[in-house]
Amino acid sequence: MKNLTRFLLMAAAVWALQVPLAAASFAPQDPPPEPEPVPEVEEPEEEIIEEVIEEPVVVDQEPGDEEVAEEEVVEEVVEEEVEEEDPNAVDPNSPYLAIYGGDIHTVTDGVIRRGIVLCKNDRILKVGKKIRIPKGARRIDAHGMQVYPGLVGVDTSGIVKGRGTSLRDDFDPYALNLDLGLAGGLTIVQTGNAMAKLARGTLDGVLVGQTGWVNLGYSSTSPGGRRQLRESMRKVRDYMREVRSWETDKAMGEDVGEEPSSKGINGGHLALLQGKAMARFNANSLKDLLSVCDFLEEYPMQSVIFGGQEAWACAGRLGRVGAQMVITPRAKAWADQTLNAPSGWSIENAKILWEHGVPFSILPQERWITTGGLAGRDMLTLPMEAAFAIRGGLPQDAALRALTLDAAKILGVEDLVGSVEPGKDADLIICDGDLFHYRTFVQWSVVNGKMVYDKEAAPYFAHIRPRQVASFEEVMEEIERAITETDEEVGLTDVAEAPAIDAPEEVADSE
Amino acid sequence: MMLASMLLLMPTALPVAQEPTRDPVGRATVYRFDTIETLDGEALKNVTMLVRDGIIERMGQAVVVPDNAEVHDYRGTGKVAMPPFALTHADFLHSDRRGGGRNARFLAADSLWLAEDWANDLLEEGILMVGIDPPGNGMPGRTSVLLADDQVGVPNPLVADLHLKVDVKGSSSSKRLVRDGLKAADKAIKNEEKAKADWEKARADWEAAQKKKAEEAEAAKKKGEKPAAAQDGNGKGKDDKEPPKEFTAPKMDPNIEPLVDWVRKERVAQIWLGSAADWLHWQDLLGERELPYQIVLRHGNSQNFHEVVDQIAATGLRVDVAAGISYLPYTRTRVNLPAELKAAGVEKMILSPRSTNLTGIQSFRLSVAQVVAAGLDRDIALRGMTLEPAASMGQEELIAPLAVGAPATFVIWSGDPLDPMTEAMQVLSEGEVLYDRVKAEKEEQR
Numbered sequence: 001m002k003n004l005t006r007f008l009l010m011a012a013a014v015w016a017l018q019v020p021l022a023a024a025s026f027a028p029q030d031p032p033p034e035p036e037p038v039p040e041v042e043e044p045e046e047e048i049i050e051e052v053i054e055e056p057v058v059v060d061q062e063p064g065d066e067e068v069a070e071e072e073v074v075e076e077v078v079e080e081e082v083e084e085e086d087p088n089a090v091d092p093n094s095p096y097l098a099i100y101g102g103d104i105h106t107v108t109d110g111v112i113r114r115g116i117v118l119c120k121n122d123r124i125l126k127v128g129k130k131i132r133i134p135k136g137a138r139r140i141d142a143h144g145m146q147v148y149p150g151l152v153g154v155d156t157s158g159i160v161k162g163r164g165t166s167l168r169d170d171f172d173p174y175a176l177n178l179d180l181g182l183a184g185g186l187t188i189v190q191t192g193n194a195m196a197k198l199a200r201g202t203l204d205g206v207l208v209g210q211t212g213w214v215n216l217g218y219s220s221t222s223p224g225g226r227r228q229l230r231e232s233m234r235k236v237r238d239y240m241r242e243v244r245s246w247e248t249d250k251a252m253g254e255d256v257g258e259e260p261s262s263k264g265i266n267g268g269h270l271a272l273l274q275g276k277a278m279a280r281f282n283a284n285s286l287k288d289l290l291s292v293c294d295f296l297e298e299y300p301m302q303s304v305i306f307g308g309q310e311a312w313a314c315a316g317r318l319g320r321v322g323a324q325m326v327i328t329p330r331a332k333a334w335a336d337q338t339l340n341a342p343s344g345w346s347i348e349n350a351k352i353l354w355e356h357g358v359p360f361s362i363l364p365q366e367r368w369i370t371t372g373g374l375a376g377r378d379m380l381t382l383p384m385e386a387a388f389a390i391r392g393g394l395p396q397d398a399a400l401r402a403l404t405l406d407a408a409k410i411l412g413v414e415d416l417v418g419s420v421e422p423g424k425d426a427d428l429i430i431c432d433g434d435l436f437h438y439r440t441f442v443q444w445s446v447v448n449g450k451m452v453y454d455k456e457a458a459p460y461f462a463h464i465r466p467r468q469v470a471s472f473e474e475v476m477e478e479i480e481r482a483i484t485e486t487d488e489e490v491g492l493t494d495v496a497e498a499p500a501i502d503a504p505e506e507v508a509d510s511e
Numbered sequence: 512m513m514l515a516s517m518l519l520l521m522p523t524a525l526p527v528a529q530e531p532t533r534d535p536v537g538r539a540t541v542y543r544f545d546t547i548e549t550l551d552g553e554a555l556k557n558v559t560m561l562v563r564d565g566i567i568e569r570m571g572q573a574v575v576v577p578d579n580a581e582v583h584d585y586r587g588t589g590k591v592a593m594p595p596f597a598l599t600h601a602d603f604l605h606s607d608r609r610g611g612g613r614n615a616r617f618l619a620a621d622s623l624w625l626a627e628d629w630a631n632d633l634l635e636e637g638i639l640m641v642g643i644d645p646p647g648n649g650m651p652g653r654t655s656v657l658l659a660d661d662q663v664g665v666p667n668p669l670v671a672d673l674h675l676k677v678d679v680k681g682s683s684s685s686k687r688l689v690r691d692g693l694k695a696a697d698k699a700i701k702n703e704e705k706a707k708a709d710w711e712k713a714r715a716d717w718e719a720a721q722k723k724k725a726e727e728a729e730a731a732k733k734k735g736e737k738p739a740a741a742q743d744g745n746g747k748g749k750d751d752k753e754p755p756k757e758f759t760a761p762k763m764d765p766n767i768e769p770l771v772d773w774v775r776k777e778r779v780a781q782i783w784l785g786s787a788a789d790w791l792h793w794q795d796l797l798g799e800r801e802l803p804y805q806i807v808l809r810h811g812n813s814q815n816f817h818e819v820v821d822q823i824a825a826t827g828l829r830v831d832v833a834a835g836i837s838y839l840p841y842t843r844t845r846v847n848l849p850a851e852l853k854a855a856g857v858e859k860m861i862l863s864p865r866s867t868n869l870t871g872i873q874s875f876r877l878s879v880a881q882v883v884a885a886g887l888d889r890d891i892a893l894r895g896m897t898l899e900p901a902a903s904m905g906q907e908e909l910i911a912p913l914a915v916g917a918p919a920t921f922v923i924w925s926g927d928p929l930d931p932m933t934e935a936m937q938v939l940s941e942g943e944v945l946y947d948r949v950k951a952e953k954e955e956q957r
Contacts, residue, residue: 166683169683169686169687169792170682170683171788172786172788173787173788173791174786174787174788174815174818174819175788176815176840176841201818202791203791203792203795371841459839459842459843459844460841460842
């Protein structure tokens with residue numbers, strides 16, 4: 001029993017020696033969380049050492065011409081080896097950034113265990129397990145870490161300063177809230193009608209675009225407003241029919257006279273029915289949500305509904321009208337017991353929406369970063385809000401999707417951000433554990449291919465469970481302590497008879 | 512015998528007294544101090560200073576004291592002599608609250624609001640010279656310089672029109688104001704250049720026409736014909752109207768004129784920044800332009816200039832920074848910005864009080880002491896309170912290192928100037944005592 005215990009612990013030691021360990025990993029009372037099993041890319045298991053071999057090669061390839069570049073790479077390897085340059089030398093101005101050794105949560109293609117994300121300039125160039133890292137590339141050793149796409153903040157406030165087209169002139173790239181947003185995993189936020197990258201230290205590459213949202217008030221508390229909206233939409237639809245008819249007649253060469261006048265037509269409503277803009281509703285109660293569904297059935301359009309506390313009770317209809325949601329899983333509401341229908345808040349809200357194919361993003365109760373009130377319910381801890389949805393049954397990969405790709409879709413920037421795929425913006429976060437675990441910290445954030453946040457360098461959380469690489473002696477000391485404790489537990493106190501601890505070289509050989 | 516030998520050897524053992532730089536004329540005043548902070552190298556100990564006609568004539572450990580000299584021997588009292596302080600911002604001295612915008616026409620000196628004993632308030636703190644600047648963002652006006660001399664209550668600016676103040680702190684509106692202002696200045700310059708080109712052309716055309724006419728007249732005269740030039744009823748040709756001999760520039764908006772001077776590099780601007788972001792915005796505004804400017808770092812809500820100290824140091828410019836230690840919000844991280852600037856390579860640094868009201872000025876030395884205690888080089892700090900601000904206001908000859916030939920402008924401190932218990936006992940400007948604490952206190956008691 002004693003020897004078996006020793007063997008198991010020594011095997012753990014051998015594994016531990018190959019990866020940098022956070023000091024927190026040794027805490028016996030609360031081991032670091034393992035991510036929930038998710039579909040894994042079928043790749044052969046390989047030694048970590050092999051995966052991170054850095055070839056002394058300059059790869060200059062764009063997405064799309066990888067095959068050609070591979071051939072050039074082999075030729076250059078020989079040349080560089082002759083010169084005997086240090087293959088691990090890092091050029092801080094290199095356009096390449098390699099994040100290697102971590103588990104990559106791609107969102108769109110499962111998880112790549114101990115993979116590599118290679119970025120060039122502000123884009124992701126390659127994602128996979130075996131990728132040659134160009135000579136001089138900047139690198140982040142993410143062994144033992146989880147790599148995610150940067151989180152997307154929908155409808156945030158105050159994380160970046162400035163709104164609209166003047167955002168660049170107002171942008172504070174050193175603001176406290178921007179730093180804290182990065183520490184919370186955000187890399188892009190919607191602020192007002194603008195989408196801004198959390199590009200620290202620069203004014204360039206900040207403004208990504210503008211949302212084309214049209215706010216529509218469609219609440220049961222304002223029947224007059226509803227009537228006016230429907231009236232306006234009817235006018236718009238009639239106008240569009242007139243225009244279509246006029247265009248058809250004109251194309252057939254008929255004498256059609258002047259184009260129908262758009263006088264009295266609401267431009268925003270017209271854009272909605274033309275598919276050029278997205279409608280934004282606020283609706284929490286079942287009654288309001290069903291009314292919005294009725295409206296969307298009559299006037300189909302792209303839409304996003306904020307709130308949705310009782311959305312679980314009409315998720316099927318919401319899915320059928322193609323609505324997207326922004327929900328707050330912890331926002332509770334009393335059930336209306338006079339209704340002969342499901343109502344009130346449900347911890348399963350997110351899960352049920354997901355089951356019905358309703359895309360949604362998640363927003364905490366406070367859509368900014370606050371230093372007042374209760375901690376844990378603002379944008380600094382966005383994943384905690386999603387974690388509550390996971391508690392209610394939402395699969396973990398769906399929760400990740402809600403904070404990344406689905407949020408990007410709601411903002412219309414899914415082509416740029418929201419997943420770890422070649423060609424997308426190099427916006428990534430590297431965490432020391434499962435994103436949705438309360439212990440987890442973002443260790444590094446990358447925005448537009450530049451490392452903009454390093455927990456160890458920033459003054460906010462560096463002192464909490466500092467990131468460090470455990471030395472061989474520390475690992476062995478820990479193992480010895482664990483052996484002693486285990487022996488004592490099972491009543492074997494004669495630890496002096498234990499075989500000697502292998503030296504590092506021998507450990508490597510035996511492995 | 513031994514005593515005689517010592518006496519004989521003494522002149523060689525002691526440092527050789529400085530040669531007089533001028534013939535002795537007026538009555539000499541001699542000061543003897545334990546310490547003189549010359550601010551030109553190391554402090555001198557046990558030193559004698561001979562002042563004549565407002566100039567330091569001799570200074571050293573072995574200075575021959577003329578018979579009729581007035582001698583002030585402060586040895587053994589711990590008193591320290593040092594050049595007086597100069598503050599670049601003393602906003603409590605003026606009343607202008609018209610605010611920002613594009614108001615470059617305003618001069619800070621035009622809105623002085625001097626209390627009766629304003630000069631004493633400053634001299635009590637060892638301050639001889641102050642700069643004042645118009646408040647507000649954008650381009651609120653131009654800065655002025657006052658000397659805290661004994662003209663009590665009388666506005667007497669030493670320099671009325673010094674720097675253009677450009678404040679780009681914290682908002683896109685400030686940035687827009689400056690950007691639009693620069694564009695307007697460019698346009699005004701272009702207009703003036705065009706007007707000048709037009710005038711030169713008109714002048715050249717007119718002169719050519721006159722020359723041609725003269726030649727034709729000459730030729731006609733030779734032939735005995737009448738000149739053929741077009742003439743009006745008065746017998747004058749249409750080309751006869753002479754353009755002015757001197758070019759007169761088109762009238763310029765008075766709010767743009769200082770900016771035009773700046774763009775032409777004839778004027779220096781004080782660029783006020785409130786955060787590291789403002790630095791980037793200023794660089795964004797500047798673009799490829801090369802404009803003369805000084806940097807004024809005034810903390811707003813974001814105390815994060817340390818993020819860009821390297822970039823600021825790379826300009827090689829004089830930096831005006833508020834003296835103080837700040838904590839990064841919600842952290843235990845302390846930032847000693849002056850020390851970080853120095854470490855980044857800023858050699859010329861002006862230290863200013865964090866608050867430019869009288870209370871802030873009165874606690875200025877304490878703030879500097881804290882910054883020095885936390886790592887800023889003491890010499891840099893003392894120069895940053897005296898010589899550097901004076902130089903930034905163009906008054907480097909008035910407040911200069913204490914040396915032979917320099918003006919006898921100094922403060923006699925009761926001890927180390929950076930000790931908060933120390934008081935300014937006397938302030939002298941070119942040998943003249945402007946402030947005497949003992950006298951002032953006696954007068955107060957009366």
